[in-house]
Amino acid sequence: MKTRILILGAGFGGLELSTTLSEAMGDSIEVTLIDKSDGFVFGFSKLDLMFGRKSETAIRHPYAAYAKPGVRLLREVVTGIDAAAKQVTTDKGVHQADILVLALGADYDVSGTPGITLGVNEFYSVSGAAHLAGVLPGFKGGDVVVGVCGAPYKCPPAPAECALMMHDYVKARGLEGVTRITLVNPLPSPVPPSPDTSKAILAAFSERGITFIPNSRVTSVEGKVVVLDNGTRLPCDLFMGVPKNRAADVVVAAGLTEGGWVPVDPYTLRTKFEGVYAVGDLANTGVPKAGVYAEGAARAVAANIISQLRGEEQTARNPGAGSCYIEFGANRIARVDVDFLSGPKPFGTYHGASEALRIDKEAFGTSRRARWFGALTGEIDG
Ligand SMILES: Cc1cc2nc3c(=O)[nH]c(=O)nc-3n(C[C@H](O)[C@H](O)[C@H](O)COP(=O)(O)OP(=O)(O)OC[C@H]3O[C@@H](n4cnc5c(N)ncnc54)[C@H](O)[C@@H]3O)c2cc1C
Secondary structure (H helix, E strand, O other), rough: OOOEEEEOOOOOOHHHHHHHHHHHHHHHHEEEEEEEOOEEOOOOOOHHHHHOOOHHHOOOEEEHHOOOEEEEEEEEOEEEEEEOEEHHHHHHOEEOOEEEEEEEOEEEEEEOOOOOOOOOEEEHHHHHHHHHHHHHEEEEEEEEEEEEEEEEOOOOHHHHHHHHHHHHHHHHOOOHHHHHEEEEEEOOOOOOOOOHHHHHHHHHHHHHHOOOEEOOOOOEEOOOOOOOOOOOOEEOOEEEEEEEEEEHHHHHHOOOOOOEEEEEOOOOOOOOOOOOOOOOOOEEOOOOOOOOHHHHHHHHHHHHHHHHOOOOOOOOOOOOEEEEEEEEEEEEEEEEEEEEEOOOOOEEEEEEEHHHHHHHHHHHHHHHHHHHHOOOOOOOOO
């Protein structure tokens, strides 16, 4: 009988894991990949959508294009997980696995932040980014607050990117003189593991008159006022929020979380349940919640599953290292390479913003798209 590998979530982690397994094992194994959505969207594409650079159709990569030997991709909603039994319930039925991988990403929790509404004044969901794309053309200047409601959150540099891209946007519309942009972030600096990156971002903020409020989070939005955890009240005509991130309800209800996330061995991504792994944003590894790190974790899990199936030693380790591209505005992109797991402490190398790095970022997107979904058609996605 074929080994049944069940992967929950076809995002960065799930797509990379299933692709690697398929490449190595073909249809000698039975991989079932489950996702509730009809397509994959890169996190960074939400910024493109919000600022009108791309349409929602252009950024969504339909799962219908995903075809890998040995893998079935099912559109189902996971409603229950019994990790000990490796049994998963969905809206369509029950799946039994020999190996179970949780890759359901991070969900958003606005219940503790009055005034934040999913799909309205946040840009971390596709619907929120699409909604703000419709609001922006009506913006006539005033106070803009890019506000983070809690840490950890996906892609630590994304709020800074939003502030810099918003500056570009208001400048292009001739509203620079009548707009003030403020970024509120619970982190002490824009990219804590890389002081050089933080310094460059803060210099860019200073050149553009963007105010950065570190070590603070948004606790509520009350009409035209944004309230911070230290009691500060900021005037706000337009709020662009990052909602509090947490593991999905179904993962919490399954008793798999501690402190909101799934505890794992950061190097092997094993949970406390035999044969059950967690990769990507929902796992607590000490590595940031970003696609590039989810992908590295997925490759390590895939390599160890392949070794296990071949009766070989399982030696693969999560590298916890990756490159993040940072939109600096004015068509320039910077890159920071951060290694979280191989040294005594995280270490980052900064590559200054340039137009050339935009080509790198586009290649990052197109190479994943080609690897996961096959031949490329239509618009290049960045
Ligand atoms: C604005 C923004 C910018 C970003 N920029 C970058 C960047 O430049 N570089 C980078 O590396 N990362 C970036 N990220 C972060 C990146 O998108 C995530 O870290 C990455 O997608 C995490 O991968 P994952 O596999 O853990 O989860 P996801 O990719 O989120 O995949 C999880 C999947 O699980 C599915 N799912 C969830 N619940 C259920 C359920 N109950 N039933 C069935 N399916 C379910 C979802 O539909 C989803 O497809 C950005 C994120 C945002 C929001």
